[in-house]
Amino acid sequence: MSPVTSAVVNAAIVVAALPVALAAGIFVVAAYRLATVKGHSATAVQAVLGAVTFLALGCVPVALVVLVPGLAATVAAAAGFAALLPLAVLAWAAADRGPEVVRHGDPRRRRHPYRRLAVLVGLAAVVVCGLVWTALGPWWALPFLAPAVYPIRTLLAYERRFRAQATDPAAIPDGFALYLRWFGVDQHTAIPPTAADAARLGWVDSSGWVSLERLLSVEFVRRLGGFVALGSPRDVLPPGGATRLYFDRGWREQVTALARRAAVVVMEPGDTRWLAWELGMIRELGLEDRFFIVTAPRRDLRWYHLHRWTGHAVVSVVARLTHSTPPAWRAFGARLRSAGFEPLPDDPGPGCVLAVDGSRIVLLSAGLTSSAELVGTILDHAPAWS
CATH class of the missing domain: 1.20.1410 (I/LWEQ domain)
Structure with a gap:
């Protein structure tokens, strides 16, 4: 040169x-x-x-x-x-x-x-x-x-x-999975996807960590055709995962209508007054047989020590900046109890699927490691949709 x-x-x-x-x-x-x-x-x-x-x-x-x-x-x-x-x-x-x-x-x-x-x-x-x-x-x-x-x-x-937004709830075919969660959950749920989950998510969406919602979305869309959630009014950028619906006024009526049309209603543990209202809605509509609670899948942390340490450090900093703390099972159990359910006395741990038997919260599976296992357990115990 x-x-x-x-x-x-x-x-x-x-x-x-x-x-x-x-x-x-x-x-x-x-x-x-x-x-x-x-x-x-x-x-x-x-x-x-x-x-x-x-x-x-x-x-x-x-x-x-x-x-x-x-x-x-x-x-x-x-x-x-x-x-x-x-x-x-x-x-x-x-x-x-x-x-x-x-x-x-x-x-x-x-x-x-x-x-x-x-x-x-x-x-x-x-x-x-x-x-x-x-x-x-x-x-x-x-x-x-x-x-x-x-x-x-x-x-x-x-x-x-x-692109994962919908403007008209009526345009969404019946028989989807409705996802209920508190809006701050993404700050505290950071899951390194397994090889199988990463393959389902695709190279664009499997970078780094993913939320439980994103893990469940691909499997529910594949098996039911739809995965729907309500968007936070503070969203500037949709968080990804479920198809988002944004409502201003009358959102309770819209969520109630969606719950009636859903094949299953899935909730991630949290502690907000809106979750308390949603639990009451489940009881009022008699949807206990279609209602499931899931926790993030269990991971083999032997391969994620450095990734996990770095991630928890960053998540901790972000949580401090936003003055947010992850809810304890005891707080979520209190919300369940106030809605008329009988929760488990202790935290069931990661990779769990819980259902309702009468008014009791029962453990269906524990220690599951992938979205396919979580969704499979839910659909195996859900009533047939018609």
Whole structure:
């Protein structure tokens, strides 16, 4: 490579790296805003983990390149910053300048063309990879292409979440699964999917951790044709998983109508006054035989020690920022008792499916490890839908 060409390439890398120097800071600020202002706690967790992961992916090759004689430290550092270029685009998309509190019953609208942004991130990553390839060689280029994967997956997942909305409940065919949960549950349910669950979710939705809702959604859609949940009035970005319905006024009547049309009603343990109302609705409508309580599947934590430790640390920080704590079984049991049910005295633990026998909450299965086992247990004990 001639000196002129080398100088041009190095200058291009430096220019590409300039806006990326602030990407990590922007990303943390965006995560903070999503967690504290807009309620995107699960998205914030993924954002922080993504920033940490790709900082590591950028720093490791840079450290190796610096050790190679004959390469300027500035070029190596610039190449490392260039590896974080896709994060700048994703941080901009995540720092959505929407209203601080959203309280309306209309479907959420896209504020950015997420699919097009994913294409732009991919093109930017290819350009950066080509520049690094030219300057440092092919062996150094591929590690800098890897950081583009997470932003592309996340942007495509955003697009899917906006598409998973329904405007007319009557258009949803009967016989679906209705999912009832407290709106803060995504802050505290972070599950590393098994290989089978990841295959069902697809490469876009199986990144990092997933919520119990996302695990159940694929299996319920496959076996019943639909999985429906009520959206939080504070949602700016639909959380993904179930088909979301947003109501302003009259949401209780809408949920009651949906429960009558549902083949099964599934609840995740929580402790809010709205869950108390939903439990009372189940009793009032006589839907005890179609009502099931599920807990997150059990995981073989021998393979997830580091992942689990990091994840719990991030979830703990987000929970502190949002002043939120996961509900204890005792609190949920009190809600069940106030609605006329007789709950189990102790926490049944992970991977459990519970049903109602008369007024007693009974344990059907425990220690289940996949969404297929959870949904299979529910449908095996649910009455035939007609």
